[in-house]
Amino acid sequence: MNRRSFFVMFLCLVIPISLLVGKTIELQFWTHEDPNRTVIENRYIEEFQKMYPDVVIKRVTQSSTKIQELVLTAFAANQGPDIFNMSIEDEYAYIVNQRVASVNYEAAGYENKEALINAYLPGTLDPVVFEGEIYGLPLEITNWCILLNKKVFKDAGLDPEKDYPKTWEEMVEVSEKLTIREGQIITRRGFDFRYPYYLVAFIPMVEQLGGKLISDDGKTAIVNDEAWLKFLDFMAAWGPNGLNLGSPTYKNARSLFNMDNNDIGMCTTGLYQLARIKADNPAFYDSREWMVVPFPQFENAVNYVPAHYYGHYYMVNVQKPKENQEMAWKFIAFMLSHPEEYLDKVAIIQPTNELLESDTFKNYPYSDVFISDLEKSTVVYFSEYSAKIQSLVKEAVESVMLSNASSRDALNALRRKVQEVLDDQY
Amino acid sequence: MRRILKKGIEHKKARWGWFFVLPSMAFFAVFSFYPIVNALYTSLFRKRLLSLRPPTFIGLENYEYLLKSPDFWNSIKATFIFTLGTFIPILVFSLLLAAFIMSRKRFQKFFQMAFYSPAVLSSVVAAAIWLLILDPRGLANMGANFLLGTKGVDYKWLASANMVRFSTILVYFWKYIGYFTIIYITGLASIPQSLHEAAKIDGANGWKDFWHITIPLLKPTTVLVSIMSMLQCLKTFSTQYLFTQSGAPLEPINVITLNIYNTAIRDHNIGRASAMSIILFIIMLFFTWLQFKASRSGGEVDYM
Numbered sequence: 253m254n255r256r257s258f259f260v261m262f263l264c265l266v267i268p269i270s271l272l273v274g275k276t277i278e279l280q281f282w283t284h285e286d287p288n289r290t291v292i293e294n295r296y297i298e299e300f301q302k303m304y305p306d307v308v309i310k311r312v313t314q315s316s317t318k319i320q321e322l323v324l325t326a327f328a329a330n331q332g333p334d335i336f337n338m339s340i341e342d343e344y345a346y347i348v349n350q351r352v353a354s355v356n357y358e359a360a361g362y363e364n365k366e367a368l369i370n371a372y373l374p375g376t377l378d379p380v381v382f383e384g385e386i387y388g389l390p391l392e393i394t395n396w397c398i399l400l401n402k403k404v405f406k407d408a409g410l411d412p413e414k415d416y417p418k419t420w421e422e423m424v425e426v427s428e429k430l431t432i433r434e435g436q437i438i439t440r441r442g443f444d445f446r447y448p449y450y451l452v453a454f455i456p457m458v459e460q461l462g463g464k465l466i467s468d469d470g471k472t473a474i475v476n477d478e479a480w481l482k483f484l485d486f487m488a489a490w491g492p493n494g495l496n497l498g499s500p501t502y503k504n505a506r507s508l509f510n511m512d513n514n515d516i517g518m519c520t521t522g523l524y525q526l527a528r529i530k531a532d533n534p535a536f537y538d539s540r541e542w543m544v545v546p547f548p549q550f551e552n553a554v555n556y557v558p559a560h561y562y563g564h565y566y567m568v569n570v571q572k573p574k575e576n577q578e579m580a581w582k583f584i585a586f587m588l589s590h591p592e593e594y595l596d597k598v599a600i601i602q603p604t605n606e607l608l609e610s611d612t613f614k615n616y617p618y619s620d621v622f623i624s625d626l627e628k629s630t631v632v633y634f635s636e637y638s639a640k641i642q643s644l645v646k647e648a649v650e651s652v653m654l655s656n657a658s659s660r661d662a663l664n665a666l667r668r669k670v671q672e673v674l675d676d677q678y
Numbered sequence: 679m680r681r682i683l684k685k686g687i688e689h690k691k692a693r694w695g696w697f698f699v700l701p702s703m704a705f706f707a708v709f710s711f712y713p714i715v716n717a718l719y720t721s722l723f724r725k726r727l728l729s730l731r732p733p734t735f736i737g738l739e740n741y742e743y744l745l746k747s748p749d750f751w752n753s754i755k756a757t758f759i760f761t762l763g764t765f766i767p768i769l770v771f772s773l774l775l776a777a778f779i780m781s782r783k784r785f786q787k788f789f790q791m792a793f794y795s796p797a798v799l800s801s802v803v804a805a806a807i808w809l810l811i812l813d814p815r816g817l818a819n820m821g822a823n824f825l826l827g828t829k830g831v832d833y834k835w836l837a838s839a840n841m842v843r844f845s846t847i848l849v850y851f852w853k854y855i856g857y858f859t860i861i862y863i864t865g866l867a868s869i870p871q872s873l874h875e876a877a878k879i880d881g882a883n884g885w886k887d888f889w890h891i892t893i894p895l896l897k898p899t900t901v902l903v904s905i906m907s908m909l910q911c912l913k914t915f916s917t918q919y920l921f922t923q924s925g926a927p928l929e930p931i932n933v934i935t936l937n938i939y940n941t942a943i944r945d946h947n948i949g950r951a952s953a954m955s956i957i958l959f960i961i962m963l964f965f966t967w968l969q970f971k972a973s974r975s976g977g978e979v980d981y982m
């Protein structure tokens with residue numbers, strides 16, 4: 253046998269063997285920090301990798317305030333992860349710009365699109381539907397209510413079961429009783445707004461008064477000036493130049509509440525906070541010296557509007573090879589096949605009909621309060637430019653709270669800038 | 679023949695010179711020159727960060743938009759307020775601190791280390807530390823109340839427009855004063871002692887010696903410090919970014935670099951962000967040229 257023949261025979265053996273052996277599929281999975289979710293999802297990864305030995309999944313967590321920038325930068329360089337999730341108002345741009353793949357129904361374990369839609373609470377997949385296809389599967393649908401520390405109420409001589417605020421006007425009165433100051437410096441806040449999530453937690457206040465951020469046809473910014481002015485006046489009065497009940501410059505309440513250090517009475521947060529209290533401060537959790545109450549309404553509200561709900565959806569990068577995409581959908585479906593564990597360990601709601609009818613959900617503390625508000629709620633405003641619009645609302649609110657701008661000037665500036673964003677889209 | 683020989687030797691020497699300079703030129707070309715050219719090119723297009731569609735050529739429209747945009751002019755204003763508020767105190771106090779340290783007979787090294795140490799922190803870490811200090815319940819309010827004899831006054835370090843500007847200037851000053859002090863110490867040390875002795879013999883007191891001998895001879899160092907500090911100030915970003923992320927109002931401290939970042943990352947408008955970068959580059963180039971021009975008037979400094 254000469255050398256050439258030997259080489260050809262060698263190639264004929266090696267190439268088919270390497271094809272048989274198959275290559276490893278590596279999936280990059282980026283998600284936001286949640287210590288409780290990390291524990292269970294790391295276990296799901298181990299289990300999935302045992303089921304599919306050719307698959308290696310690398311899970312990377314980022315701060316929930318940084319992940320938007322990191323995912324965006326990665327996609328801009330065409331180096332985005334295989335799987336990622338963010339809140340829909342940050343994710344929608346990826347759908348519109350066709351950076352994510354539509355759901356592979358078969359890989360995800362559904363017969364067809366209708367079977368997938370029927371598995372979920374009506375409307376909860378609407379934010380990820382684009383041109384008739386579905387582009388994500390919900391990790392969680394979240395709405396916010398008011399979490400309240402009963403001990404702070406009792407310390408101020410109030411009965412939390414009766415005296416919790418049902419209106420924003422009562423929120424002011426109760427907060428004034430709960431707030432402790434040393435001169436002008438607040439050492440215990442009665443209530444902290446959920447800065448800087450203006451689309452979820454502040455726009456509903458405007459809508460309660462009859463206003464809107466964008467007209468129904470999506471072309472006009474700011475509807476009903478009177479409603480907006482009332483809202484901005486309310487925020488100005490709340491801030492350090494008014495009643496001094498709080499400010500965006502204080503440390504956010506959701507990171508203080510769990511510690512139960514007598515520095516915050518109430519905050520706006522979701523069901524997931526309960527699992528975090530349990531993990532961070534089991535004694536406080538077990539004491540049940542906390543409770544959840546509905547999102548307040550203005551006294552003269554023309555609409556009943558709770559905080560908007562938002563969803564985190566798992567999405568798959570369309571620029572990855574087909575086999576990666578298929579495996580990614582399989583893995584996502586595998587994770588999401590544990591909705592009760594997600595609820596029990598992480599306190600996040602996957603809006604499947606199965607979960608919402610389960611005893612696990614019905615017996616979860618205060619799930620009835622969240623669901624009652626969720627049923628009356630609508631999805632947060634989302635568009636390709638929702639992040640920019642949210643920052644413009646932030647500017648307007650901060651200008652009246654911190655910079656002594658008049659509500660009229662702040663509103664005019666907001667209208668001009670949001671209209672510019674809308675016009676840029678059309 | 680001699681001329682030919684001399685040319686051959688010069689040519690050989692030059693070749694070696696090119697050989698040694700080439701790596702840094704390549705580095706500069708890849709990491710500085712190419713991004714500038716790329717930004718200039720991108721600024722002529724309407725380009726979205728996430729879009730896979732080819733960008734649309736729009737010529738100078740991005741520049742026209744910016745020059746008419748109140749938001750952009752606010753950024754120019756915020757940048758200049760910050761730069762003037764930081765650069766001038768840095769220039770003056772770093773010189774005074776350097777003169778103070780050099781006048782000490784003991785603990786010179788300790789002072790140098792103490793003033794320089796904030797400069798080794800990353801800007802992000804420095805801003806994070808100051809966020810804690812400037813919190814309403816933090817050390818800044820406690821310290822100010824103690825020094826001013828007030829009780830429970832919230833000086834709104836991160837809340838009011840003027841105070842948040844002052845806070846960003848304060849952080850930057852604290853971080854970089856030591857760095858420029860060390861540069862001035864080097865400059866002061868390079869002035870021959872004989873000149874001071876001669877001035878003393880001629881009857882000059884400490885102040886006259888400082889004003890008529892030290893300051894003029896420090897001209898090259900002063901030019902270096904003023905250009906470096908001004909460029910640093912024009913490029914400021916981390917402090918303003920972290921402060922606004924933590925609830926501080928954006929408008930008073932929306933410097934050009936922060937506007938560039940938000941336009942690119944938050945608004946996905948990479949074309950417009952590139953146009954802003956080019957405008958900032960031109961501003962920095964102009965002020966550098968201006969300072970070089972100003973420094974040449976009055977002649978060169980020669981210690982001999």
